[in-house]
Amino acid sequence: MSKVLVSDPIDQAGIDILSQVATVDVKTGLKPAELIEIIGEYDALMIRSGTRVTQEIIEAGTQLKIIGRAGVGVDNVDVPAATRRGIVVVNSPEGNTIAAAEHALAMMLSLSRHIPDANASVKRGEWDRKTFVGAEVYKKTLGVVGLGKIGSHVATVAKAMGMKLLAYDPFISTERAEQMGCQLVELDLLFQQADYITLHIPKTPETTNLINAKTLARMKPTARIINCARGGIIDESALAAAIKEGKIGGAALDVFESEPLGESDLRSLGKDIILTPHLGASTTEAQVNVAIDVAEQIRDVILGLPARSAVNIPGLGPDILEELKPYMQLAETLGNLVGQLAGGRVETLTVKLQGELATNKSQPLVVAALKGLLYQALRERVNYVNASIEAKERGIRVIETRDASARDYAGSLHLEATGTLGTHSVTGALLGDKEIHLTDVDGFPINVPPSKYMLFTLHRDMPGIIGKLGSLLGSFNVNIASMQVGRKIVRGDAVMALSIDDPLPDGILDEIKQVSGIRDAYTVTL
Ligand SMILES: NC(=O)C1=CN([C@@H]2O[C@H](COP(=O)(O)OP(=O)(O)OC[C@H]3O[C@@H](n4cnc5c(N)ncnc54)[C@H](O)[C@@H]3O)[C@@H](O)[C@H]2O)C=CC1
Ligand SMILES: O=C(O)CCC(=O)C(=O)O
Numbered sequence: 001m002s003k004v005l006v007s008d009p010i011d012q013a014g015i016d017i018l019s020q021v022a023t024v025d026v027k028t029g030l031k032p033a034e035l036i037e038i039i040g041e042y043d044a045l046m047i048r049s050g051t052r053v054t055q056e057i058i059e060a061g062t063q064l065k066i067i068g069r070a071g072v073g074v075d076n077v078d079v080p081a082a083t084r085r086g087i088v089v090v091n092s093p094e095g096n097t098i099a100a101a102e103h104a105l106a107m108m109l110s111l112s113r114h115i116p117d118a119n120a121s122v123k124r125g126e127w128d129r130k131t132f133v134g135a136e137v138y139k140k141t142l143g144v145v146g147l148g149k150i151g152s153h154v155a156t157v158a159k160a161m162g163m164k165l166l167a168y169d170p171f172i173s174t175e176r177a178e179q180m181g182c183q184l185v186e187l188d189l190l191f192q193q194a195d196y197i198t199l200h201i202p203k204t205p206e207t208t209n210l211i212n213a214k215t216l217a218r219m220k221p222t223a224r225i226i227n228c229a230r231g232g233i234i235d236e237s238a239l240a241a242a243i244k245e246g247k248i249g250g251a252a253l254d255v256f257e258s259e260p261l262g263e264s265d266l267r268s269l270g271k272d273i274i275l276t277p278h279l280g281a282s283t284t285e286a287q288v289n290v291a292i293d294v295a296e297q298i299r300d301v302i303l304g305l306p307a308r309s310a311v312n313i314p315g316l317g318p319d320i321l322e323e324l325k326p327y328m329q330l331a332e333t334l335g336n337l338v339g340q341l342a343g344g345r346v347e348t349l350t351v352k353l354q355g356e357l358a359t360n361k362s363q364p365l366v367v368a369a370l371k372g373l374l375y376q377a378l379r380e381r382v383n384y385v386n387a388s389i390e391a392k393e394r395g396i397r398v399i400e401t402r403d404a405s406a407r408d409y410a411g412s413l414h415l416e417a418t419g420t421l422g423t424h425s426v427t428g429a430l431l432g433d434k435e436i437h438l439t440d441v442d443g444f445p446i447n448v449p450p451s452k453y454m455l456f457t458l459h460r461d462m463p464g465i466i467g468k469l470g471s472l473l474g475s476f477n478v479n480i481a482s483m484q485v486g487r488k489i490v491r492g493d494a495v496m497a498l499s500i501d502d503p504l505p506d507g508i509l510d511e512i513k514q515v516s517g518i519r520d521a522y523t524v525t526l
Contacts, residue, residue: 002302003041003063008048010070014291018046021302036060044298046070047077048290049259049278055081066301068294071096071281073230074311075203083312086386090297090307094149095289096281101153103280104198104228107252108158110274111224112137117271132271135222138162143194144182145210146201146229147172154198155180166190169201191218196226203230213238222249228280231256240265243272254280306384313367313384324364326434327357327411331365333436333450333526334415334428335372340524341442341456344421349373349391350399352414354406366400369415412439444486444495451481451499454524460517461487461494468515473500476508493519 002022006015009028018024022043030038032054039045039061046068047053053067058081067077069091082089110116113134121128142158144151147169155165159181167182168190177184187210191197197219201207211225211234219225225248227234236257242248244265250272256264259278266273281290297307306325307313331351339346351366353359364384371387373396382390391398406412409429416425427440428450438448441456455473459465466483473480479501487494504523512521 002043004044004046004298004302005039005042006046007035008046008050008070010046010048010295011287011291013288014046014070014295017292017295017299018044021299032057039064043302044068046294046298048281049073049076051076053077053082058082058085058087061085061087066090066298066307068298070287070290070294072100073202075230079312083385084389086381086383088301088307088310088383088385089312090294090301090310092290092293093309095293096283096286097149097153099283099286100228100280101150101157102283103254103276104150104154104200104226105157107226107228107254107274107276108137108142108196108198108224111226111250111252111272114271116274137196139164140195141166141193143168143190143197145169145187145190145197145199147177147180147182148200150228151198151200152180154200155182163196166194188218191215192220194223195220196224198226199229199233201229201233203232207233209233209235211235211239213241216242216248219248221247224249225251226253227251228254231259236264236266240269243269250274252276254278310385313364324362326430326436327362327365327413328368330428330430330436331368331413331415332372332375334413334426334438335369336375336526337372337438337450337454337524338415338417338424338426339373339376341424341426341522342417342419342421343522344419345394346373346396346417346419348397348399348416348418350401350414350416350418352401352403352416353411354403354414355409355411356404357411357413358402358404358406362402363400365413366398369413370396370398373415373417409439414440438497441486441495441497444488444493446484446486446495446497448482448484448497448499450526452526453500453503454526455496455498455500455504455512456522456524457496457498457512457518458520459494459496460519461485461489461491462517465515465517466496469496469498469512469518472508472511472515473498476505478502478504478508 004018004022004024006026007030015024035057039057043063044066048070055078064087066088074091077089079089114132118132140163142163142165144155144167147167165182166185167177168187174184252274254276255278301307351369353362367384367387370391371382374382374390412427412429414427424442428438431437438450481499481501483498485494485496509521509523
């Protein structure tokens, strides 16, 4: 039975799903050294934002297949280290969108009306109505930095409250922004014109300290900043100084450079600052959503199925996964086959996506082909996560081409491997009930389903060859399950593809190559 470690508090709904397929240990609050000590026993690790999954932890997790982050941001996981080790990292891209957006909106309104401090003063027994005079958001300008899932929801609700919306997001179109009632502008203009600035971007090298002394100086003296995205996007000391000196109006922060927040000037800024302990996703609904979403993916990976929201498997989103699944198997089989035909060290793999596969959505097939190609060298250590990295590290050049006009089959895949021993190619398609068929080997048309053990010959198309080969295999007690010859012209060169019931015994390949008319022979195990 597989073992899953849950190292942060996760809703029971997620634990129940994991328990269907694994032994689940919930151990929260572990110190890094404690986690390193036990992680080697586990096949999967499920976390929220509390656990930092460092390279050291990943390296100690010798059995780990998947790390599941019950939330959006995976910045607490060393994803490159996991990728190198072939560990899938999954998240829940949408489970807490509404919770985080509502928290940002609540922060904006609370900051405008000083609700936390007014509440505290009444609870202290005071009745002070002068200190807490606020500001309306109606007709004010909200600058949304990052118009993704959370930013879009904030924008939609803010629009309904009568706010004017500016947005900055270099990765979305003007039309998309306009659909949400936002005017897409440069960041500088947003900083200058916004009364409220709300951040909904990931923390990346480009966004680290995006709000700093310089950018704060460009804002209105009444501007209020809300950060429910990630700590470190704001330079906290610069922000504290700007609020103290009246250079901006205030800030509401849910996330911090270092969490939990330690000693900080931010704590002493009174009613112009609101601090919450990373509560954006902390609603009952969001926690159920993310726990189920991530637990289902861990369960699937344990059962040998692909995960729908893997952050380190390029292009393998849930929608295209379903469509591509049978073709992924085709690509892997062809990669494995062409790698064995090429023998030696493969230097270049050309992947030609043909017919209806000639779309950008088919990019994962290239990864699947590489996984197949590397299988003989790496066995179970290669997977969709690390196949591209492993290929790069081995200096394999990958050329991807598309030919939408190829019409032999609805969609087919052609792989050509060039290596130290020469060049070989295979083509395959899905026929009938999505059954994999080899449709071409080294330029010779054939039509055979691949089998576990196969023998391919390149020979001269002349009488007697098939008989001689059959007798030779028979003398070694090798049973032929099926045989097909592919040729371009009568009595020219031809390829023979044989499916055999058992692996070829040692030494027989050399004898096959001695048969008159046979130029070369290759044995393949798929
Ligand atoms: N406080 C909390 O508890 C929570 C925080 N988050 C955080 O909120 C943030 C946003 O999450 P989602 O909306 O789900 O992500 P998303 O991926 O849907 O949207 C992010 C947007 O940021 C844009 N972006 C990326 N780099 C940018 C840049 N340099 N400048 C401007 N825009 C840029 C992207 O184009 C994208 O549209 C993430 O950092 C996530 O970790 C998410 C959930 C809960
Ligand atoms: O797990 C949490 O509460 C944090 C959520 C979060 O920050 C995220 O999903 O990115």
